[in-house]
Amino acid sequence: MNRFSALACTTVAAAALLVLGEGVAAAAPAFQMPFPCGQVWSGQTRTNHSPANAVDFNRTNDDGDPVVAALGGRVTRSESEGAASYGNWVEIDHGSGWRSRYAHLSVRRVSVGATVSQGQLIGDVGNTGESSGPHLHFEELLNGVPQRIVFNGSQILYWGTRGYTSQNKCGGVNPYSPEEVCGSGFTRIDSAALGSQGTTYLLYNSGTGANCVATIKVVSIGTPSPVSAFLEVQGSTRTTDSGSFSYYAGPVKKSAANQCVKWGGSVGSSAYTSPFEHCG
Structure with a gap:
Protein backbone atom coordinates (compact mmCIF):
# COMPACT_ATOMS: atom_id res chain seq x y z
CA MET A 1 0.00 0.00 0.00
CA ASN A 2 1.41 3.38 -0.96
CA ARG A 3 1.61 6.09 1.65
CA PHE A 4 -0.30 9.28 1.12
CA SER A 5 -0.07 12.56 2.98
CA ALA A 6 -2.83 13.89 5.24
CA LEU A 7 -5.12 16.43 3.61
CA ALA A 8 -7.30 19.14 5.10
CA CYS A 9 -10.50 17.89 6.73
CA THR A 10 -13.45 18.03 4.37
CA THR A 11 -17.08 17.46 5.25
CA VAL A 12 -18.89 15.15 2.88
CA ALA A 13 -22.59 14.90 2.20
CA ALA A 14 -24.67 13.17 4.87
CA ALA A 15 -25.41 9.55 4.12
CA ALA A 16 -26.73 7.96 7.31
CA LEU A 17 -28.83 5.46 5.34
CA LEU A 18 -27.06 2.63 3.57
CA VAL A 19 -28.81 0.73 0.76
CA LEU A 20 -28.80 -3.01 1.32
CA GLY A 21 -29.65 -5.83 -1.08
CA GLU A 22 -32.97 -5.32 -2.86
CA GLY A 23 -33.44 -1.66 -2.01
CA VAL A 24 -33.83 -2.30 1.74
CA ALA A 25 -32.32 0.49 3.84
CA ALA A 26 -31.00 0.41 7.41
CA ALA A 27 -29.82 3.32 9.52
CA ALA A 28 -26.08 3.31 10.13
CA PRO A 29 -25.18 3.58 13.83
CA ALA A 30 -23.23 6.55 15.17
CA PHE A 31 -19.76 5.42 14.06
CA GLN A 32 -16.83 7.77 14.66
CA MET A 33 -13.31 7.55 13.27
CA PRO A 34 -11.18 4.86 14.96
CA PHE A 35 -8.68 7.42 16.29
CA PRO A 36 -8.53 9.81 19.27
CA CYS A 37 -10.30 13.15 19.08
CA GLY A 38 -8.79 15.82 16.87
CA GLN A 39 -6.35 13.63 14.96
CA VAL A 40 -6.23 14.19 11.19
CA TRP A 41 -5.85 11.09 9.00
CA SER A 42 -5.77 10.58 5.26
CA GLY A 43 -8.33 7.98 4.19
CA GLN A 44 -8.08 6.19 0.85
CA THR A 45 -10.76 4.14 -0.92
CA ARG A 46 -10.22 2.37 -4.23
CA THR A 47 -12.14 -0.02 -6.45
CA ASN A 48 -9.42 -2.70 -6.33
CA HIS A 49 -9.39 -2.79 -2.53
CA SER A 50 -10.56 -5.99 -0.80
CA PRO A 51 -13.28 -5.39 0.19
CA ALA A 52 -13.88 -2.36 -2.00
CA ASN A 53 -15.91 -0.54 0.69
CA ALA A 54 -13.01 -0.65 3.18
CA VAL A 55 -10.81 2.38 3.86
CA ASP A 56 -7.06 2.57 4.52
CA PHE A 57 -5.88 5.28 6.92
CA ASN A 58 -2.42 6.86 7.01
CA ARG A 59 -0.63 9.80 8.57
CA THR A 60 3.04 10.65 9.04
CA ASN A 61 4.93 8.33 11.43
CA ASP A 62 1.74 6.43 12.27
CA ASP A 63 3.32 3.08 13.20
CA GLY A 64 2.24 2.38 16.80
CA ASP A 65 -0.41 5.11 16.93
CA PRO A 66 -3.50 4.27 19.04
CA VAL A 67 -6.55 2.72 17.41
CA VAL A 68 -9.82 3.17 19.30
CA ALA A 69 -13.30 1.69 19.00
CA ALA A 70 -15.43 3.47 16.40
CA LEU A 71 -18.51 2.55 18.47
CA GLY A 72 -19.16 0.71 21.70
CA GLY A 73 -19.85 -3.03 21.62
CA ARG A 74 -18.53 -6.52 22.32
CA VAL A 75 -15.28 -7.90 20.90
CA THR A 76 -16.09 -10.94 18.74
CA ARG A 77 -12.68 -11.47 17.08
CA SER A 78 -9.13 -10.75 18.21
CA GLU A 79 -6.98 -12.66 15.77
CA SER A 80 -3.38 -13.06 14.68
CA GLU A 81 -2.93 -14.39 11.14
CA GLY A 82 0.81 -13.77 11.05
CA ALA A 83 2.02 -12.62 7.64
CA ALA A 84 -1.28 -13.52 5.95
CA SER A 85 -4.41 -11.48 5.23
CA TYR A 86 -5.32 -9.00 8.01
CA GLY A 87 -2.38 -9.95 10.25
CA ASN A 88 -3.39 -8.79 13.74
CA TRP A 89 -7.02 -7.71 13.67
CA VAL A 90 -10.03 -7.00 15.88
CA GLU A 91 -13.77 -7.16 15.21
CA ILE A 92 -16.46 -5.52 17.38
CA ASP A 93 -20.18 -6.36 17.39
CA HIS A 94 -22.35 -3.27 17.84
CA GLY A 95 -25.73 -4.97 17.70
CA SER A 96 -28.51 -5.01 15.07
CA GLY A 97 -26.17 -6.82 12.67
CA TRP A 98 -23.50 -4.09 12.64
CA ARG A 99 -19.80 -4.83 13.18
CA SER A 100 -16.51 -3.01 12.64
CA ARG A 101 -13.08 -4.42 11.75
CA TYR A 102 -9.59 -3.05 12.41
CA ALA A 103 -6.72 -4.76 10.56
CA HIS A 104 -2.88 -4.86 10.24
CA LEU A 105 -2.46 -3.88 13.92
CA SER A 106 0.95 -4.12 15.53
CA VAL A 107 -0.68 -4.84 18.92
CA ARG A 108 -4.16 -6.10 19.85
CA ARG A 109 -5.22 -4.67 23.22
CA VAL A 110 -8.60 -6.39 23.69
CA SER A 111 -9.71 -10.01 23.97
CA VAL A 112 -12.78 -11.84 22.67
CA GLY A 113 -15.78 -11.25 24.91
CA ALA A 114 -14.60 -7.89 26.23
CA THR A 115 -17.08 -5.02 26.29
CA VAL A 116 -15.60 -1.80 24.94
CA SER A 117 -16.87 1.76 24.86
CA GLN A 118 -16.62 4.21 21.99
CA GLY A 119 -13.15 5.75 21.98
CA GLN A 120 -11.57 2.94 24.04
CA LEU A 121 -8.10 1.81 23.02
CA ILE A 122 -8.27 -1.54 21.18
CA GLY A 123 -4.89 -1.72 19.39
CA ASP A 124 -2.01 0.06 17.69
CA VAL A 125 -1.48 0.90 14.02
CA GLY A 126 0.87 -1.60 12.43
CA ASN A 127 2.16 -3.37 9.35
CA THR A 128 1.14 -7.01 9.92
CA GLY A 129 -0.40 -9.45 7.46
CA GLU A 130 -0.46 -8.62 3.75
CA SER A 131 0.56 -5.00 4.20
CA SER A 132 3.40 -3.10 2.56
CA GLY A 133 3.51 -0.22 5.04
CA PRO A 134 2.03 0.87 8.40
CA HIS A 135 -1.65 1.82 8.12
CA LEU A 136 -5.08 0.93 9.49
CA HIS A 137 -7.51 -1.04 7.32
CA PHE A 138 -11.06 -0.32 8.59
CA GLU A 139 -14.46 -1.80 7.68
CA GLU A 140 -18.09 -1.35 8.71
CA LEU A 141 -20.25 -4.42 8.09
CA LEU A 142 -23.98 -5.17 8.23
CA ASN A 143 -24.93 -8.82 8.53
CA GLY A 144 -21.43 -9.71 7.36
CA VAL A 145 -21.52 -7.50 4.24
CA PRO A 146 -19.07 -4.54 4.06
CA GLN A 147 -20.91 -1.23 3.74
CA ARG A 148 -19.84 2.20 2.57
CA ILE A 149 -18.35 3.84 5.61
CA VAL A 150 -20.08 6.57 7.58
CA PHE A 151 -18.43 8.72 10.28
CA ASN A 152 -20.36 11.26 12.36
CA GLY A 153 -23.39 10.79 10.08
CA SER A 154 -21.52 11.45 6.81
CA GLN A 155 -20.29 8.99 4.20
CA ILE A 156 -16.60 9.16 3.36
CA LEU A 157 -15.33 9.80 -0.17
CA TYR A 158 -15.58 6.99 -2.75
CA TRP A 159 -13.28 6.71 -4.77
CA GLY A 160 -10.12 8.58 -3.88
CA THR A 161 -8.19 10.10 -0.97
CA ARG A 162 -9.39 12.71 1.51
CA GLY A 163 -8.35 14.07 4.91
CA TYR A 164 -10.63 13.51 7.90
CA THR A 165 -10.55 14.82 11.48
CA SER A 166 -11.67 12.47 14.25
CA GLN A 167 -14.56 13.51 16.49
CA ASN A 168 -14.34 10.31 18.53
CA LYS A 169 -14.91 10.97 22.24
CA CYS A 170 -13.81 14.58 22.23
CA GLY A 171 -13.63 16.28 25.60
CA GLY A 172 -10.46 15.11 27.31
CA VAL A 173 -10.75 11.34 26.88
CA ASN A 174 -7.32 9.70 26.79
CA PRO A 175 -7.36 6.27 25.13
CA TYR A 176 -4.58 4.97 27.43
CA SER A 177 -5.00 3.72 30.99
Missing part, protein backbone atom coordinates in the same frame (compact mmCIF):
# COMPACT_ATOMS: atom_id res chain seq x y z
CA PRO A 178 -2.12 3.49 33.52
CA GLU A 179 -2.40 -0.32 33.40
CA GLU A 180 -1.82 -0.27 29.64
CA VAL A 181 1.17 2.03 30.06
CA CYS A 182 2.79 -0.05 32.85
CA GLY A 183 1.94 -3.44 31.37
CA SER A 184 0.69 -6.84 32.46
CA GLY A 185 0.67 -7.62 36.18
CA PHE A 186 0.52 -4.02 37.44
CA THR A 187 -2.48 -2.74 39.42
CA ARG A 188 -2.98 0.83 40.59
CA ILE A 189 -2.51 1.47 44.32
CA ASP A 190 -2.56 5.27 44.44
CA SER A 191 -3.21 8.33 42.30
CA ALA A 192 -3.11 12.11 42.46
CA ALA A 193 -5.09 14.56 40.33
CA LEU A 194 -3.08 17.23 38.53
CA GLY A 195 -5.75 19.90 38.62
CA SER A 196 -7.81 19.58 35.44
CA GLN A 197 -4.72 18.61 33.42
CA GLY A 198 -4.47 14.88 34.15
CA THR A 199 -3.61 12.31 36.81
CA THR A 200 -0.41 10.62 37.95
CA TYR A 201 -0.69 6.98 39.08
CA LEU A 202 1.34 4.60 41.23
CA LEU A 203 1.01 0.92 40.36
CA TYR A 204 2.46 -2.24 41.88
CA ASN A 205 3.24 -5.71 40.54
CA SER A 206 2.91 -8.19 43.41
CA GLY A 207 4.60 -10.89 41.34
CA THR A 208 7.83 -8.98 40.77
CA GLY A 209 7.80 -6.46 43.62
CA ALA A 210 8.11 -3.58 41.15
CA ASN A 211 6.40 -0.20 41.29
CA CYS A 212 5.45 1.80 38.21
CA VAL A 213 4.45 5.44 37.74
CA ALA A 214 2.50 6.78 34.77
CA THR A 215 1.06 10.25 34.22
CA ILE A 216 -2.00 10.36 31.96
CA LYS A 217 -3.02 13.72 30.56
CA VAL A 218 -6.55 14.85 29.69
CA VAL A 219 -5.64 18.07 27.85
CA SER A 220 -4.16 18.42 24.36
CA ILE A 221 -4.87 14.75 23.70
CA GLY A 222 -2.82 13.58 20.71
CA THR A 223 -0.74 16.77 20.67
CA PRO A 224 2.73 16.89 22.25
CA SER A 225 2.81 18.93 25.48
CA PRO A 226 4.91 18.87 28.69
CA VAL A 227 4.29 15.75 30.83
CA SER A 228 6.45 13.98 33.42
CA ALA A 229 6.46 10.97 35.74
CA PHE A 230 9.03 10.03 38.40
CA LEU A 231 9.72 7.26 40.91
CA GLU A 232 12.25 7.22 43.74
CA VAL A 233 12.92 4.23 45.98
CA GLN A 234 14.12 5.35 49.41
CA GLY A 235 17.90 5.24 49.48
CA SER A 236 18.20 5.26 45.69
CA THR A 237 18.30 7.94 43.00
CA ARG A 238 15.15 9.27 41.37
CA THR A 239 14.25 8.24 37.82
CA THR A 240 12.17 10.68 35.74
CA ASP A 241 10.52 10.46 32.35
CA SER A 242 9.93 14.02 31.18
CA GLY A 243 9.26 15.54 27.80
CA SER A 244 6.69 16.71 25.30
CA PHE A 245 4.30 13.77 24.94
CA SER A 246 0.99 13.26 23.17
CA TYR A 247 -0.74 11.01 25.72
CA TYR A 248 1.30 10.13 28.82
CA ALA A 249 4.67 10.08 30.59
CA GLY A 250 6.19 6.82 31.80
CA PRO A 251 6.27 4.04 32.50
CA VAL A 252 8.89 4.56 35.20
CA LYS A 253 9.52 1.20 36.88
CA LYS A 254 11.68 0.21 39.87
CA SER A 255 11.98 -2.83 42.11
CA ALA A 256 10.61 -1.73 45.49
CA ALA A 257 9.40 -4.75 47.47
CA ASN A 258 9.16 -3.81 51.19
CA GLN A 259 10.68 -0.38 50.49
CA CYS A 260 9.21 3.11 50.73
CA VAL A 261 8.78 5.07 47.52
CA LYS A 262 8.33 8.71 46.56
CA TRP A 263 6.43 9.23 43.31
CA GLY A 264 4.62 11.85 41.26
CA GLY A 265 4.46 13.72 38.01
CA SER A 266 3.21 16.76 36.16
CA VAL A 267 1.14 17.95 33.24
CA GLY A 268 1.95 21.51 32.23
CA SER A 269 2.23 23.62 35.39
CA SER A 270 0.26 21.18 37.59
CA ALA A 271 2.52 18.84 39.56
CA TYR A 272 2.41 16.37 42.46
CA THR A 273 5.15 14.90 44.67
CA SER A 274 4.31 12.32 47.32
CA PRO A 275 6.11 11.76 50.60
CA PHE A 276 7.93 8.47 51.07
CA GLU A 277 5.10 5.97 51.48
CA HIS A 278 3.72 2.54 50.52
CA CYS A 279 6.53 0.91 52.48
CA GLY A 280 4.99 -2.56 52.86
Whole structure:
Protein backbone atom coordinates (compact mmCIF):
# COMPACT_ATOMS: atom_id res chain seq x y z
CA MET A 1 0.00 0.00 0.00
CA ASN A 2 1.41 3.38 -0.96
CA ARG A 3 1.61 6.09 1.65
CA PHE A 4 -0.30 9.28 1.12
CA SER A 5 -0.07 12.56 2.98
CA ALA A 6 -2.83 13.89 5.24
CA LEU A 7 -5.12 16.43 3.61
CA ALA A 8 -7.30 19.14 5.10
CA CYS A 9 -10.50 17.89 6.73
CA THR A 10 -13.45 18.03 4.37
CA THR A 11 -17.08 17.46 5.25
CA VAL A 12 -18.89 15.15 2.88
CA ALA A 13 -22.59 14.90 2.20
CA ALA A 14 -24.67 13.17 4.87
CA ALA A 15 -25.41 9.55 4.12
CA ALA A 16 -26.73 7.96 7.31
CA LEU A 17 -28.83 5.46 5.34
CA LEU A 18 -27.06 2.63 3.57
CA VAL A 19 -28.81 0.73 0.76
CA LEU A 20 -28.80 -3.01 1.32
CA GLY A 21 -29.65 -5.83 -1.08
CA GLU A 22 -32.97 -5.32 -2.86
CA GLY A 23 -33.44 -1.66 -2.01
CA VAL A 24 -33.83 -2.30 1.74
CA ALA A 25 -32.32 0.49 3.84
CA ALA A 26 -31.00 0.41 7.41
CA ALA A 27 -29.82 3.32 9.52
CA ALA A 28 -26.08 3.31 10.13
CA PRO A 29 -25.18 3.58 13.83
CA ALA A 30 -23.23 6.55 15.17
CA PHE A 31 -19.76 5.42 14.06
CA GLN A 32 -16.83 7.77 14.66
CA MET A 33 -13.31 7.55 13.27
CA PRO A 34 -11.18 4.86 14.96
CA PHE A 35 -8.68 7.42 16.29
CA PRO A 36 -8.53 9.81 19.27
CA CYS A 37 -10.30 13.15 19.08
CA GLY A 38 -8.79 15.82 16.87
CA GLN A 39 -6.35 13.63 14.96
CA VAL A 40 -6.23 14.19 11.19
CA TRP A 41 -5.85 11.09 9.00
CA SER A 42 -5.77 10.58 5.26
CA GLY A 43 -8.33 7.98 4.19
CA GLN A 44 -8.08 6.19 0.85
CA THR A 45 -10.76 4.14 -0.92
CA ARG A 46 -10.22 2.37 -4.23
CA THR A 47 -12.14 -0.02 -6.45
CA ASN A 48 -9.42 -2.70 -6.33
CA HIS A 49 -9.39 -2.79 -2.53
CA SER A 50 -10.56 -5.99 -0.80
CA PRO A 51 -13.28 -5.39 0.19
CA ALA A 52 -13.88 -2.36 -2.00
CA ASN A 53 -15.91 -0.54 0.69
CA ALA A 54 -13.01 -0.65 3.18
CA VAL A 55 -10.81 2.38 3.86
CA ASP A 56 -7.06 2.57 4.52
CA PHE A 57 -5.88 5.28 6.92
CA ASN A 58 -2.42 6.86 7.01
CA ARG A 59 -0.63 9.80 8.57
CA THR A 60 3.04 10.65 9.04
CA ASN A 61 4.93 8.33 11.43
CA ASP A 62 1.74 6.43 12.27
CA ASP A 63 3.32 3.08 13.20
CA GLY A 64 2.24 2.38 16.80
CA ASP A 65 -0.41 5.11 16.93
CA PRO A 66 -3.50 4.27 19.04
CA VAL A 67 -6.55 2.72 17.41
CA VAL A 68 -9.82 3.17 19.30
CA ALA A 69 -13.30 1.69 19.00
CA ALA A 70 -15.43 3.47 16.40
CA LEU A 71 -18.51 2.55 18.47
CA GLY A 72 -19.16 0.71 21.70
CA GLY A 73 -19.85 -3.03 21.62
CA ARG A 74 -18.53 -6.52 22.32
CA VAL A 75 -15.28 -7.90 20.90
CA THR A 76 -16.09 -10.94 18.74
CA ARG A 77 -12.68 -11.47 17.08
CA SER A 78 -9.13 -10.75 18.21
CA GLU A 79 -6.98 -12.66 15.77
CA SER A 80 -3.38 -13.06 14.68
CA GLU A 81 -2.93 -14.39 11.14
CA GLY A 82 0.81 -13.77 11.05
CA ALA A 83 2.02 -12.62 7.64
CA ALA A 84 -1.28 -13.52 5.95
CA SER A 85 -4.41 -11.48 5.23
CA TYR A 86 -5.32 -9.00 8.01
CA GLY A 87 -2.38 -9.95 10.25
CA ASN A 88 -3.39 -8.79 13.74
CA TRP A 89 -7.02 -7.71 13.67
CA VAL A 90 -10.03 -7.00 15.88
CA GLU A 91 -13.77 -7.16 15.21
CA ILE A 92 -16.46 -5.52 17.38
CA ASP A 93 -20.18 -6.36 17.39
CA HIS A 94 -22.35 -3.27 17.84
CA GLY A 95 -25.73 -4.97 17.70
CA SER A 96 -28.51 -5.01 15.07
CA GLY A 97 -26.17 -6.82 12.67
CA TRP A 98 -23.50 -4.09 12.64
CA ARG A 99 -19.80 -4.83 13.18
CA SER A 100 -16.51 -3.01 12.64
CA ARG A 101 -13.08 -4.42 11.75
CA TYR A 102 -9.59 -3.05 12.41
CA ALA A 103 -6.72 -4.76 10.56
CA HIS A 104 -2.88 -4.86 10.24
CA LEU A 105 -2.46 -3.88 13.92
CA SER A 106 0.95 -4.12 15.53
CA VAL A 107 -0.68 -4.84 18.92
CA ARG A 108 -4.16 -6.10 19.85
CA ARG A 109 -5.22 -4.67 23.22
CA VAL A 110 -8.60 -6.39 23.69
CA SER A 111 -9.71 -10.01 23.97
CA VAL A 112 -12.78 -11.84 22.67
CA GLY A 113 -15.78 -11.25 24.91
CA ALA A 114 -14.60 -7.89 26.23
CA THR A 115 -17.08 -5.02 26.29
CA VAL A 116 -15.60 -1.80 24.94
CA SER A 117 -16.87 1.76 24.86
CA GLN A 118 -16.62 4.21 21.99
CA GLY A 119 -13.15 5.75 21.98
CA GLN A 120 -11.57 2.94 24.04
CA LEU A 121 -8.10 1.81 23.02
CA ILE A 122 -8.27 -1.54 21.18
CA GLY A 123 -4.89 -1.72 19.39
CA ASP A 124 -2.01 0.06 17.69
CA VAL A 125 -1.48 0.90 14.02
CA GLY A 126 0.87 -1.60 12.43
CA ASN A 127 2.16 -3.37 9.35
CA THR A 128 1.14 -7.01 9.92
CA GLY A 129 -0.40 -9.45 7.46
CA GLU A 130 -0.46 -8.62 3.75
CA SER A 131 0.56 -5.00 4.20
CA SER A 132 3.40 -3.10 2.56
CA GLY A 133 3.51 -0.22 5.04
CA PRO A 134 2.03 0.87 8.40
CA HIS A 135 -1.65 1.82 8.12
CA LEU A 136 -5.08 0.93 9.49
CA HIS A 137 -7.51 -1.04 7.32
CA PHE A 138 -11.06 -0.32 8.59
CA GLU A 139 -14.46 -1.80 7.68
CA GLU A 140 -18.09 -1.35 8.71
CA LEU A 141 -20.25 -4.42 8.09
CA LEU A 142 -23.98 -5.17 8.23
CA ASN A 143 -24.93 -8.82 8.53
CA GLY A 144 -21.43 -9.71 7.36
CA VAL A 145 -21.52 -7.50 4.24
CA PRO A 146 -19.07 -4.54 4.06
CA GLN A 147 -20.91 -1.23 3.74
CA ARG A 148 -19.84 2.20 2.57
CA ILE A 149 -18.35 3.84 5.61
CA VAL A 150 -20.08 6.57 7.58
CA PHE A 151 -18.43 8.72 10.28
CA ASN A 152 -20.36 11.26 12.36
CA GLY A 153 -23.39 10.79 10.08
CA SER A 154 -21.52 11.45 6.81
CA GLN A 155 -20.29 8.99 4.20
CA ILE A 156 -16.60 9.16 3.36
CA LEU A 157 -15.33 9.80 -0.17
CA TYR A 158 -15.58 6.99 -2.75
CA TRP A 159 -13.28 6.71 -4.77
CA GLY A 160 -10.12 8.58 -3.88
CA THR A 161 -8.19 10.10 -0.97
CA ARG A 162 -9.39 12.71 1.51
CA GLY A 163 -8.35 14.07 4.91
CA TYR A 164 -10.63 13.51 7.90
CA THR A 165 -10.55 14.82 11.48
CA SER A 166 -11.67 12.47 14.25
CA GLN A 167 -14.56 13.51 16.49
CA ASN A 168 -14.34 10.31 18.53
CA LYS A 169 -14.91 10.97 22.24
CA CYS A 170 -13.81 14.58 22.23
CA GLY A 171 -13.63 16.28 25.60
CA GLY A 172 -10.46 15.11 27.31
CA VAL A 173 -10.75 11.34 26.88
CA ASN A 174 -7.32 9.70 26.79
CA PRO A 175 -7.36 6.27 25.13
CA TYR A 176 -4.58 4.97 27.43
CA SER A 177 -5.00 3.72 30.99
CA PRO A 178 -2.12 3.49 33.52
CA GLU A 179 -2.40 -0.32 33.40
CA GLU A 180 -1.82 -0.27 29.64
CA VAL A 181 1.17 2.03 30.06
CA CYS A 182 2.79 -0.05 32.85
CA GLY A 183 1.94 -3.44 31.37
CA SER A 184 0.69 -6.84 32.46
CA GLY A 185 0.67 -7.62 36.18
CA PHE A 186 0.52 -4.02 37.44
CA THR A 187 -2.48 -2.74 39.42
CA ARG A 188 -2.98 0.83 40.59
CA ILE A 189 -2.51 1.47 44.32
CA ASP A 190 -2.56 5.27 44.44
CA SER A 191 -3.21 8.33 42.30
CA ALA A 192 -3.11 12.11 42.46
CA ALA A 193 -5.09 14.56 40.33
CA LEU A 194 -3.08 17.23 38.53
CA GLY A 195 -5.75 19.90 38.62
CA SER A 196 -7.81 19.58 35.44
CA GLN A 197 -4.72 18.61 33.42
CA GLY A 198 -4.47 14.88 34.15
CA THR A 199 -3.61 12.31 36.81
CA THR A 200 -0.41 10.62 37.95
CA TYR A 201 -0.69 6.98 39.08
CA LEU A 202 1.34 4.60 41.23
CA LEU A 203 1.01 0.92 40.36
CA TYR A 204 2.46 -2.24 41.88
CA ASN A 205 3.24 -5.71 40.54
CA SER A 206 2.91 -8.19 43.41
CA GLY A 207 4.60 -10.89 41.34
CA THR A 208 7.83 -8.98 40.77
CA GLY A 209 7.80 -6.46 43.62
CA ALA A 210 8.11 -3.58 41.15
CA ASN A 211 6.40 -0.20 41.29
CA CYS A 212 5.45 1.80 38.21
CA VAL A 213 4.45 5.44 37.74
CA ALA A 214 2.50 6.78 34.77
CA THR A 215 1.06 10.25 34.22
CA ILE A 216 -2.00 10.36 31.96
CA LYS A 217 -3.02 13.72 30.56
CA VAL A 218 -6.55 14.85 29.69
CA VAL A 219 -5.64 18.07 27.85
CA SER A 220 -4.16 18.42 24.36
CA ILE A 221 -4.87 14.75 23.70
CA GLY A 222 -2.82 13.58 20.71
CA THR A 223 -0.74 16.77 20.67
CA PRO A 224 2.73 16.89 22.25
CA SER A 225 2.81 18.93 25.48
CA PRO A 226 4.91 18.87 28.69
CA VAL A 227 4.29 15.75 30.83
CA SER A 228 6.45 13.98 33.42
CA ALA A 229 6.46 10.97 35.74
CA PHE A 230 9.03 10.03 38.40
CA LEU A 231 9.72 7.26 40.91
CA GLU A 232 12.25 7.22 43.74
CA VAL A 233 12.92 4.23 45.98
CA GLN A 234 14.12 5.35 49.41
CA GLY A 235 17.90 5.24 49.48
CA SER A 236 18.20 5.26 45.69
CA THR A 237 18.30 7.94 43.00
CA ARG A 238 15.15 9.27 41.37
CA THR A 239 14.25 8.24 37.82
CA THR A 240 12.17 10.68 35.74
CA ASP A 241 10.52 10.46 32.35
CA SER A 242 9.93 14.02 31.18
CA GLY A 243 9.26 15.54 27.80
CA SER A 244 6.69 16.71 25.30
CA PHE A 245 4.30 13.77 24.94
CA SER A 246 0.99 13.26 23.17
CA TYR A 247 -0.74 11.01 25.72
CA TYR A 248 1.30 10.13 28.82
CA ALA A 249 4.67 10.08 30.59
CA GLY A 250 6.19 6.82 31.80
CA PRO A 251 6.27 4.04 32.50
CA VAL A 252 8.89 4.56 35.20
CA LYS A 253 9.52 1.20 36.88
CA LYS A 254 11.68 0.21 39.87
CA SER A 255 11.98 -2.83 42.11
CA ALA A 256 10.61 -1.73 45.49
CA ALA A 257 9.40 -4.75 47.47
CA ASN A 258 9.16 -3.81 51.19
CA GLN A 259 10.68 -0.38 50.49
CA CYS A 260 9.21 3.11 50.73
CA VAL A 261 8.78 5.07 47.52
CA LYS A 262 8.33 8.71 46.56
CA TRP A 263 6.43 9.23 43.31
CA GLY A 264 4.62 11.85 41.26
CA GLY A 265 4.46 13.72 38.01
CA SER A 266 3.21 16.76 36.16
CA VAL A 267 1.14 17.95 33.24
CA GLY A 268 1.95 21.51 32.23
CA SER A 269 2.23 23.62 35.39
CA SER A 270 0.26 21.18 37.59
CA ALA A 271 2.52 18.84 39.56
CA TYR A 272 2.41 16.37 42.46
CA THR A 273 5.15 14.90 44.67
CA SER A 274 4.31 12.32 47.32
CA PRO A 275 6.11 11.76 50.60
CA PHE A 276 7.93 8.47 51.07
CA GLU A 277 5.10 5.97 51.48
CA HIS A 278 3.72 2.54 50.52
CA CYS A 279 6.53 0.91 52.48
CA GLY A 280 4.99 -2.56 52.86
